[in-house]
Amino acid sequence: MTTVTMTVNGRPVSGEVEGRTLLAEFLREGLRLTGTHIGCDTSQCGACVVHVNGRAIKSCTALALDLEGAEVVTIEGMANPDGSLSRVQQAFQDHHGLQCGYCTPGMVMSAAALLQDNPKPSVEQIREHLEGNICRCTGYHNIVKAVLAASGQDVSALAAE
Incomplete structure (x- = not known):
């Protein structure tokens, strides 16, 4: 297990992951941000799209460890600061x-x-x-x-x- 640290929805986070842990798994299971859905595990459906360093990626194909230090935004981070919908x-x-x-x-x-x-x-x-x-x-x-x-x-x- 290795520690990965990143900023998710404006908040610094870290967690222990295996080398094969996908970003989608880290978000859903490690951080309990379940708005990022996993629909296919093959990068076909797009239900797992998040923003990493300002770019949209499919989180089911990105390794969490490869995103050390990254800025990640999930659907939970899309709302306005007052909690209203974007x-x-x-x-x-x-x-x-x-x-x-x-x-x-x-x-x-x-x-x-x-x-x-x-x-x-x-x-x-x-x-x-x-x-x-x-x-x-x-x-x-x-x-x-x-x-x-x-x-x-x-x-x-x-x-x-």
């Missing part, structure tokens, strides 16, 4: 960008990363960016609408579903 989280709620909710944390994290890099993405850019996130329930329409709304763009041109 603009992306609020847009997902307002535009029904979720159904069962299993993929939602990864979708929100991926959408936030997109908006950080591209504050006004097109519908096509949103769809392309979210290709690595699988949703088995919604059909993606309202997810795309939510991301568009979070960017401050007009969503009235998108047909209601």
Whole structure:
């Protein structure tokens, strides 16, 4: 076992991990941050997306030890300082960008990363960016609408579903 230290959601943390411990496991089991979901263990579904040093990654494929000293943000760290939902989280709620909710944390994290890099993405850019996130329930329409709304763009041109 080796000690790994990083900052998670603005708070310094450390824990004992094996060399094979994935970041998703460390977050969920070691830190009890269960908002990061594990849906496939093969980096296909995107339910485990978190931000590491400002970049979105799939935490089911990153070793915790490789992230020594990293700055990690999980879905639990996305809320505003007063505890209210972030603009992306609020847009997902307002535009029904979720159904069962299993993929939602990864979708929100991926959408936030997109908006950080591209504050006004097109519908096509949103769809392309979210290709690595699988949703088995919604059909993606309202997810795309939510991301568009979070960017401050007009969503009235998108047909209601």
